[in-house]
Amino acid sequence: MTSRPPTLRDKRRYVLIRTDPAGTAPDQKELYYAVHEAVSSLWGDTAAAQIHMAVVAAEGEYVVVRCRRGMERELVIALTTVTSCGGQRISLRTIAASGTIESLRERIALLQAAESRVDLPDECTIDGGRYIICRCSGQKVDVIEKGFKNTTRFFLTREDLEDI
């Protein structure tokens, strides 16, 4: 099978997104299903076919999603309605759109270089309960309750930990 000449190919756009909470790197296939469900439930099958969405790359918490050129707005709106992936609560933050994956990879490298991590103790106590500090970046601190049950993630700041 020969590939089509460039003039006959669909023009595509690539959208760079970051998955929140920080540190979660969802499975590429599961993310595809989550985004696909969001696109088709919001815009319907006809528009979903026109958007022609695909998850093309994932580097840690950064993901590149492809769509047909001119359908970026529809894709971005649908991305905001994704609230879970593989049973885990997530949020997708749109960072940039580009015509090439390469320029988004450069952007990812810049963003990853700019991330700052702060070392904090592994555990803390909040209202008498023991919590594991799972992520600390700048002022932001994410904690998870220690134990097998009720392992809800809480989103706090370093000042909150000092106050507690």
Add this chain to the structure above:
Amino acid sequence: MKITDACVYPRPFGDSSVRRMALEAHELGFDSLVAVDAPPCEFAGVTIVHGVVIRGMPAQEAALRVKRCRDTDAIVSVQAGDNGQNRTMLAMRGVHILCGIHRTDRYAFDHVTAKMAADNGVAVDISLAPIIKERGVMRQRALDRYHDIVRLYLKFEFPLVISTHARSVLDMRSVRECSAIASVIGLDGTLVEQALSNVGALRLPHSAVRVIQ
């Protein structure tokens, strides 16, 4: 002109502290947040406004709570009910926002209540939560109700506010994303910007004539 999310629920209602929500709001492009039952403060350049949501109580009890909040700096939101209840709430001094209209029936907010909202300076809340979180019939119903509100808004020009009703930082959306979602219900960029900056004006005393210079 401050870009404000008109309703968020920090801990203990949700899983995020009010400071964390302020940090996130700053990154997402907001200048202030109306946080339910949170003390007014400023963090990371974001002003936290104390918010009160009155829901699930009879009109008399609601009126008492509104009266108690009248002399404070709180933004008072009242859950919309049937048409009669909405008229009572809109006529009440001290009510700033009528929220949760997407959950009411089609006749709960009509041209009469729209005119009352415009005359009394009470804002109508467009919560983005049902568009983001709901699927199927529930989302379709919310979109339908919001389309109707936007049509009335363009005719009567009552104040409109936009909120995410976020209970977590994961539920918060950026200003650009809010604008994109609002475009689905027929609000263009200018109207969204106006709606996001309306909260500050709600705290000013409402009068028929306003001195601007």
